[in-house]
Every structure is written in C-alpha cells, then in structure tokens.
Amino acid sequence: MKKPAKKSSKKPATKPLASFTGPLVLLGAGKMGQAMLDGWLGRGLKAQKVIALDPNPSKDIKATAKRGVKVNPKAGPRAKADAQAIVVAVKPQMAPDAVPPLGLYVGKSTLVVSIMAGRTIAFLEKALPPGTAIVRAMPNTPAAVGRGISVAVANKQVTTKQRKLASDLLSAIGKVEWVGDEGLIDAVTAVSGSGPAYVFLLVEAMTKAGIAAGLPPELAYRLARETVAGSGELLHQSTLDAATLRKNVTSPGGTTAAALNVLMGPAGFDKLLGEAIAAATKRSQELAG
Incomplete structure (x- = not known):
C-alpha cells in the first residue's frame, strides 16, 4: 500500500501585485x-x-x-x-x-x-x-x-x-x-549604484594578476569570474557576515594572510575604495545640481 504523499511545506508564491487596479x-x-x-x-x-x-x-x-x-x-x-x-x-x-x-x-x-x-x-x-x-x-x-x-x-x-x-x-x-x-x-549611488562596476573591476584585476603569475589568460579569467560569483553567492546564502567569512578563509601565516597583508595595508583596499566612493558621492552631488 502506497503511503500518502507528504504535503509540501513550501508556501505558495505570493502575488503582491495581483490586486493592483491600475493602470x-x-x-x-x-x-x-x-x-x-x-x-x-x-x-x-x-x-x-x-x-x-x-x-x-x-x-x-x-x-x-x-x-x-x-x-x-x-x-x-x-x-x-x-x-x-x-x-x-x-x-x-x-x-x-x-x-x-x-x-x-x-x-x-x-x-x-x-x-x-x-x-x-x-x-x-x-x-x-x-x-x-x-x-x-x-x-x-x-x-x-x-x-x-x-x-x-x-x-x-x-x-x-x-x-x-x-x-x-x-x-x-x-x-x-x-x-x-x-x-x-x-552615498547610496556611490556604494550600491556604482558598486557592481567595482566588483567587475575586481574580476579584471584578478585576471591580470593571474596572468602575471603565469596562468593562461582564459583560465585566469574563469578562475577570477567564478571565484567572485561563487563568493557572492556564499555571502548571499550564509548567515555569517563578510568579516567572519573572510576570517574563515584566512589561516594564520598562510597564503591568504600574505595577500591580505597587502590588501589591508595602509595604502590598500580600504583606502582606495574609500577614496573611490567619496569621489562617486561628490560626482553624484554635482550631477544633482
């Protein structure tokens, strides 16, 4: 005798605009x-x-x-x-x-x-x-x-x-x-509005660095692209914040730590991105007139 099928625990997809009268x-x-x-x-x-x-x-x-x-x-x-x-x-x-x-x-x-x-x-x-x-x-x-x-x-x-x-x-x-x-x-425009360009630039920079380290160009690009895309999805799905996820990848004295010593240095990523977002914010203010 077949067991009765279990009821799905998934809630039906909501249609919040179904009652919109329009136009x-x-x-x-x-x-x-x-x-x-x-x-x-x-x-x-x-x-x-x-x-x-x-x-x-x-x-x-x-x-x-x-x-x-x-x-x-x-x-x-x-x-x-x-x-x-x-x-x-x-x-x-x-x-x-x-x-x-x-x-x-x-x-x-x-x-x-x-x-x-x-x-x-x-x-x-x-x-x-x-x-x-x-x-x-x-x-x-x-x-x-x-x-x-x-x-x-x-x-x-x-x-x-x-x-x-x-x-x-x-x-x-x-x-x-x-x-x-x-x-x-x-400031929103500078952080999230322009932000995707910063992420795409990261992929470009990682690709160039990979090529300089000896990787074939096509492989360097695939590694950079999938690493950034995959990391974004991990951050999206995880309950942990970005700082914790970063620390989880970083072993003391390891390769990631060596790279972060450069990226998190006095003239590193924080300083550069801070200046970039400040410049974008200023330009947004100018455009708004």
Missing part, C-alpha cells in the same frame, strides 16, 4: 524598465493594466504587447486622474522633456516612482502637478537578474499605502531599503 504607466522601457516589467508580471500584475511609453521600444517590450501590455498607445488615458502608479525609468537627460507630459496621468491618488539617477524629488515636484506623491529610488544593475537592491525615499505626500505599493513595485527587481533623508541617495 500602471511605465515611462522608459530600457533594460531596467524591462527588468521591472518582467518582475511585475511575475508578481501577479495583469499585463492589461500596464501602459509602456518609450520612443524606441525594444523587441522584448514590443513582445509584451501580445500579452496585453499597451505599448505607446495612440489614445492614452484622458486628461484625468486615472493612473494608480507611474514609474519613471528614462535617462536623466531626457527628464526635462519626458516628465512634464506625465501630468495627464497624475491625480490625487497617483504614486510616482522615479529610478532616474541625479534627478531629485524637488525636480520631480516642479515638473509634475502640485501635491504629487513621489518616491525617488536608486536601484542597481543586478536588478536585471532579480538580485538588485534599491534604496528609496519619499516626499511628504506619500501615504503608508503608497509606500507599500512602492516597495512591492521595487521588490520585483530585488531587495528594498528606505531612508528618510534624500541627501543619503548620493
């Missing part, structure tokens, strides 16, 4: 916009609720039209308040021309979420109707694989319900953190 207007359907749209649809948002606006839509975005997404509709919503949320994902240099027309979609209950780098809440408040609820967020490129992190800040008009909606929308591409001071977004 949701996505301005800018580039790589980040596409990643967010894919994430929303995977989290239960009905394609028919989405209006995607982009002057040069990609093949992937055009393909979503077959699922019901309205891509550059000829007759958009009337000039009235009928958008539940607007997500601004255009390049910041396009903002002065692209953002003001969104006023046609903004009403008393509309939430605007901007992921534009360098464009402040003050800029958005000036470009949009008075009293618009606005969230400014800074995601990073791992969002393309659902492993990004976004840091968000809200203006005074954002309600508790809208804040949750913003979190649900941003969670489609990774984790979400909130801050109360918009001034921190410049």
Whole structure:
C-alpha cells in the first residue's frame, strides 16, 4: 500500500501585485524598465493594466504587447486622474522633456516612482502637478537578474499605502531599503549604484594578476569570474557576515594572510575604495545640481 504523499511545506508564491487596479504607466522601457516589467508580471500584475511609453521600444517590450501590455498607445488615458502608479525609468537627460507630459496621468491618488539617477524629488515636484506623491529610488544593475537592491525615499505626500505599493513595485527587481533623508541617495549611488562596476573591476584585476603569475589568460579569467560569483553567492546564502567569512578563509601565516597583508595595508583596499566612493558621492552631488 502506497503511503500518502507528504504535503509540501513550501508556501505558495505570493502575488503582491495581483490586486493592483491600475493602470500602471511605465515611462522608459530600457533594460531596467524591462527588468521591472518582467518582475511585475511575475508578481501577479495583469499585463492589461500596464501602459509602456518609450520612443524606441525594444523587441522584448514590443513582445509584451501580445500579452496585453499597451505599448505607446495612440489614445492614452484622458486628461484625468486615472493612473494608480507611474514609474519613471528614462535617462536623466531626457527628464526635462519626458516628465512634464506625465501630468495627464497624475491625480490625487497617483504614486510616482522615479529610478532616474541625479534627478531629485524637488525636480520631480516642479515638473509634475502640485501635491504629487513621489518616491525617488536608486536601484542597481543586478536588478536585471532579480538580485538588485534599491534604496528609496519619499516626499511628504506619500501615504503608508503608497509606500507599500512602492516597495512591492521595487521588490520585483530585488531587495528594498528606505531612508528618510534624500541627501543619503548620493552615498547610496556611490556604494550600491556604482558598486557592481567595482566588483567587475575586481574580476579584471584578478585576471591580470593571474596572468602575471603565469596562468593562461582564459583560465585566469574563469578562475577570477567564478571565484567572485561563487563568493557572492556564499555571502548571499550564509548567515555569517563578510568579516567572519573572510576570517574563515584566512589561516594564520598562510597564503591568504600574505595577500591580505597587502590588501589591508595602509595604502590598500580600504583606502582606495574609500577614496573611490567619496569621489562617486561628490560626482553624484554635482550631477544633482
């Protein structure tokens, strides 16, 4: 006699956007916009609720039209308040021309979420109707694989319900953190926004060092790439912090210790990265004007 099958202990996947009434207007359907749209649809948002606006839509975005997404509709919503949320994902240099027309979609209950780098809440408040609820967020490129992190800040008009909606929308591409001071977004940009480039540079530097040590170039690259990727996944899955994981790899007097004596020296990694993040923070402040 067969034993009854055990019930799965896994909880059913949540669909936090299944009850979204819409519409949701996505301005800018580039790589980040596409990643967010894919994430929303995977989290239960009905394609028919989405209006995607982009002057040069990609093949992937055009393909979503077959699922019901309205891509550059000829007759958009009337000039009235009928958008539940607007997500601004255009390049910041396009903002002065692209953002003001969104006023046609903004009403008393509309939430605007901007992921534009360098464009402040003050800029958005000036470009949009008075009293618009606005969230400014800074995601990073791992969002393309659902492993990004976004840091968000809200203006005074954002309600508790809208804040949750913003979190649900941003969670489609990774984790979400909130801050109360918009001034921190410049440092966020320097650490996590630009951070993936630092990691990719590490792979490049390890590859060059491996080649200099005598490894074939292809092997040096594979070793560097998989070591960084694997270490990131270990950190992701582990309950231990980075410092503890580093110490666990380091035997007293061993090879790792010899390398860390250089990297953690007075002119080493901490100093260089500190200067790099300070430079990126300053540049972000300059761009915000």
